[in-house]
Amino acid sequence: MPQTITLTLSPQQAASPEVYVAEAARRVGISKDRVALARIVKRSVDARKAPVKVNLTLELYIDSEAPAPEEHFDYPDVSGHEEVIIVGGGPAGLFCALRLIELGYRPVVLERGKEVSARRRDVAVINRNGILDPDSNYAFGEGGAGTFSDGKLFTRSKKRGDYNKALRTLVFHGADPAILYEAHPHIGTDRLPGIMTAIRHTIEGCGGEVRFGSRVEGLLMRDGAVCGVECSGERIAARNVVLATGHSADDIYLMLYRQGVALQAKAFAMGVRVEHPQALIDEIQYHGAGREYLPAASYTLTAQVGGRGVYSFCMCPGGVIVPAMTDPSESVVNGMSSSARNSRWANSGIVTEIRLSDFEHLREEWGELAGLKFRLELERAAKQAGGDAQIAPAQRLTDFVSGRVSYDLPQASYVPGTVPSVFGEWMPTFMYEALREGFGVFGRRMHGFMTREAQVLGVESRTSSPVRIPRDPETLMHVSVRGLYPAGEGAGYAGGIISAALDGERIAEAIARNK
Ligand SMILES: Cc1cc2nc3c(=O)[nH]c(=O)nc-3n(C[C@H](O)[C@H](O)[C@H](O)COP(=O)(O)OP(=O)(O)OC[C@H]3O[C@@H](n4cnc5c(N)ncnc54)[C@H](O)[C@@H]3O)c2cc1C
CATH class of the missing domain: 3.50.50.60 (FAD/NAD(P)-binding domain)
Structure with missing residues (x-):
């Protein structure tokens, strides 16, 4: 049987197998030469306070114990079957x-x-x-x-x-x-x-x-x-x-x-995607300690605004914003990153609940598809605000919150390009107000999040289905x-x-x- 041990290490120690295997051996009281295999079974970063730590759970195989065989997937030939x-x-x-x-x-x-x-x-x-x-x-x-x-x-x-x-x-x-x-x-x-x-x-x-x-x-x-x-x-x-x-x-x-x-019509969520410089998010989340040996930092944010949930969705550290629409008449953004998460930007959807009552006015004509119609209207409004060629409407985060036009925009990861837009002029008021207040809460909770260097792009509308x-x-x-x-x-x-x-x-x- 392997011995399981959890170590709390500095990021540098956790990045070096030689160091963490020696430490694990010391903790179980054996010489490190007796460790035949140290298999990581869990790794997590604890950045709640400085200094940032890494928790590493290892299975130690001592002397010549062999690890349990990996599961093999045996897919049979189904030619001619139903x-x-x-x-x-x-x-x-x-x-x-x-x-x-x-x-x-x-x-x-x-x-x-x-x-x-x-x-x-x-x-x-x-x-x-x-x-x-x-x-x-x-x-x-x-x-x-x-x-x-x-x-x-x-x-x-x-x-x-x-x-x-x-x-x-x-x-x-x-x-x-x-x-x-x-x-x-x-x-x-x-x-x-x-x-x-x-x-x-x-x-x-x-x-x-x-x-x-x-x-x-x-x-x-x-x-x-x-x-x-x-x-x-x-x-x-x-x-x-x-x-x-x-x-x-x-x-x-x-x-x-x-x-x-x-x-069946169902409740869903929509909003915008916010983008910050990744270095700023690292600085905030890692308490200014630098990011050597650590992954690009992420965040999760939630708030209740007048009884309506506002939350971060699909946060992409070291990622880029991409055009995710399926029809040329729409503007839809989403986020992704490569395995290395090494772009200069951090982006996240910031969305708010869309309730059945929010699109009740469309029910008579659209029945159970009313939420779909509501989504489409927002995506088309965003497209009009952005202009041709899938250019996304954008606004500096500080301007979004104060309702001002952005006369210039920071460089964005979004390749098709961005154009300044006042979101409050075309987004349903309840959505805009919920997002605005939600951002205010996030800015107070995560010092540095509310910055002119961040911008919002529209719209993050494909989070979940508006129809069941x-x-x-x-x-x-x-x-x-x-x-x-x-x-x-x-x-x-x-x-x-x-x-x-x-x-x-x-x-x-x-x-x-x-x-
Ligand atoms: C940019 C981006 C980033 C995302 N990041 C994450 C992430 O980090 N983590 C995560 O968990 N999720 C993420 N998601 C969401 C995730 O991709 C979806 O939740 C997931 O793919 C849903 O799977 P699905 O099979 O139900 O539907 P889909 O993946 O949407 O697949 C549906 C398929 O059906 C096909 N189809 C549609 N209509 C027809 C038709 N009439 N005839 C034949 N074929 C049809 C489509 O072409 C499509 O291939 C992301 C999505 C996007 C766009």
């Missing part, structure tokens, strides 16, 4: 496909976008020329919104076993094993595309299929059950259809609405269409890469159970 159609090749769709293979089904993934390398070129064109392909962009294509995402791996799910399996699945497909022990695991946008492609290769290698350029435009239904899909002019039959299309696929919600498939595609809690099928399985973020059952992946797995298990 097919399940999965619409959408994001984390929910891909993890659903992997789990279906384990359970003996043949997944057929229909993905409207392109494979990673072609998609990479389309993403470059958005940044360079502002020209957007509605089927191939930061949200659509191989790996879904998860591919060019930041790759922070978190979940609020209590089922840690599943969470650990999801992490091991990512490692099996090429992620750095450090995600298994970091307190805040992160992959980075440079590594995610390779991992998503490796998952596709596993699916194809087992006899499954991933079809690109395959946009689903209708469900085939008979007697209250789904019997296939209409996809790019083709009719494809199947008894089970998983709908894992993400929360950016407005056309899917409209299609379901037109076909009379029940939907309701499912039966037992069978996980849609409440009124047999054989239809809404999955992941677009169905309103997940938020983030890992929770979407776990939801995809759950759906695969439900399909096997319901057979």
Whole structure:
């Protein structure tokens, strides 16, 4: 049995295996030569007060004890087995496909976008020329919104076993094993595309299929059950259809609405993305001690403003802001970073709750799609404020809070460019006021956060789905269409890469159970 020990070290000590192994051996009372292997099982940075410390939990294998073998993923050949159609090749769709293979089904993934390398070129064109392909962009294509995402791996799910399996699945497909022990695991946008492609290769290698350029435009239904899909002019039959299309696929919600498939409006969150110099965030969070041996610093902020929550969302240390819209009429920003998190900027979504009552005025005309319409109106207003070519409206943080125009803007990481805009003139008043006051609270809590060097860009609108595609809690099928399985973020059952992946797995298990 390995011996487990937790050390509290300086960042420099924690960066040197020679130093921490010697310290661990000293603490358990053996010579360091007897340590055959020291495996990190948890690492976290404690920056609550100066000096910053690193907590390192190690498993020590003494003398020649061998570590337990790593789990091996054995995906069987499912050629000729019953097919399940999965619409959408994001984390929910891909993890659903992997789990279906384990359970003996043949997944057929229909993905409207392109494979990673072609998609990479389309993403470059958005940044360079502002020209957007509605089927191939930061949200659509191989790996879904998860591919060019930041790759922070978190979940609020209590089922840690599943969470650990999801992490091991990512490692099996090429992620750095450090995600298994970091307190805040992160992959980075440079590594995610390779991992998503490796998952596709596993699916194809087992006899499954991933079809690109395959946009689903209708469900085939008979007697209250789904019997296939209409996809790019083709009719494809199947008894089970998983709908894992993400929360950016407005056309899917409209299609379901037109076909009379029940939907439910839900509360969600929207706001802006704020960007600071990373050096400033390091200075604040690491108490001015410098960042040698430490990762780019992050923050988490929350406030209650008049009973409404305002909070930081998807903070990206050492990252960049990217254009994440799916239609040329919209302006949508999001954030990502590479595995090294080494840009000069720190950005984060700062969002506020959008309640059902906030878009009640749209209910009569838009029914359960009222939240979607509300989101679209904000994204279009931001686009108009920004002008052509996906230029984002921006305002210095201090001007945003005091309602003044910014006559100049700091340099931003956002490649398409920024233009000064007064957000209070086009953003719904309740949102603007909540964000303004929320920023005020954050500035008082995090000394240095409220600075002219920071700016806000608009809009951060794709945090969670404004619509739920309701499912039966037992069978996980849609409440009124047999054989239809809404999955992941677009169905309103997940938020983030890992929770979407776990939801995809759950759906695969439900399909096997319901057979
Ligand atoms: C820039 C950015 C950074 C992010 N950073 C993080 C992060 O650090 N950590 C985190 O946990 N999450 C992050 N996210 C969010 C995360 O990517 C999503 O939560 C996750 O990808 C949702 O997975 P999903 O499979 O449910 O949907 P998606 O990933 O949205 O996948 C849906 C797929 O369905 C396809 N599709 C849509 N309509 C159709 C159709 N009609 N026919 C066929 N295919 C269709 C789309 O092309 C897409 O590939 C980020 C997102 C972005 C955009």
